[in-house]
Amino acid sequence: MKRNLFLIGTSIILLSGCSFFGTGEKEATIPVAAPEALQAEAKMTNTEGNEVGVVKFTEGDEGVLVSLNLTNVPDGKHGLHIHTVGKCEQPTFESAGAHFNPANKKHGIENPEGPHAGDLPNVNAENGQVVTEFVAKGITLEQGMANSIFDEDGSAIVLHENVDDYKTDPTGNSGARIACGVITPIE
Incomplete structure (x- = not known):
């Protein structure tokens, strides 16, 4: 369970554009796909x-x-x-x-x-x-x-x-x- 929480937390940090690794550079964000339009x-x-x-x-x-x-x-x-x-x-x-x-x-x-x-x-x-x-x-x-x-x-x-x-x-x-x-x- 702790591993799953870590992965969720990492995803949130990466999606927000914050530096997770402490380098000062922003990590690439992952686009979230919207539902397909009819x-x-x-x-x-x-x-x-x-x-x-x-x-x-x-x-x-x-x-x-x-x-x-x-x-x-x-x-x-x-x-x-x-x-x-x-x-x-x-x-x-x-x-x-x-x-x-x-x-x-x-x-x-x-x-x-x-x-x-x-x-x-x-x-x-x-x-x-x-x-x-x-x-x-x-x-x-x-x-x-x-x-x-x-x-x-x-x-x-x-x-x-x-x-x-x-x-x-x-x-x-x-x-x-x-x-x-x-x-x-x-x-």
Whole structure:
């Protein structure tokens, strides 16, 4: 038992950065790993079935970090939404259903009766690329929660042809669905 106490005490001294050996130099600290965050991804394809990139999702304290890395996207601003069904059938992606909306709100962050949980910020494509990230506060990757995107039929993320006006129900006048990806957990 005394040996175990010595080892615990040594670990505490090393972790605090104090000198255990009396040399005056600080020993290297041992990083303590935090629990792994829930993660997911969606491989995006366009209406012709060509892969155009990936969207990654990481659960955090403030919401879900959404990171996009897309190519071959028409330049300009585009609406982006999470949809209720984890299915992306070409060419229209209508199989993804409506916007993810477990609280039955109206569409748009500027709509006083909104937004949908799946309403996300517009993204901008320059030279065919979308590389951006933001925090989505209306969703979670944690299964069993009311706003979890991992319900019985999953969810998809959809890139739209036009900019979302953030207020017109039900879609923000964002136009046709030009890319889609089924959101899948990363284990």
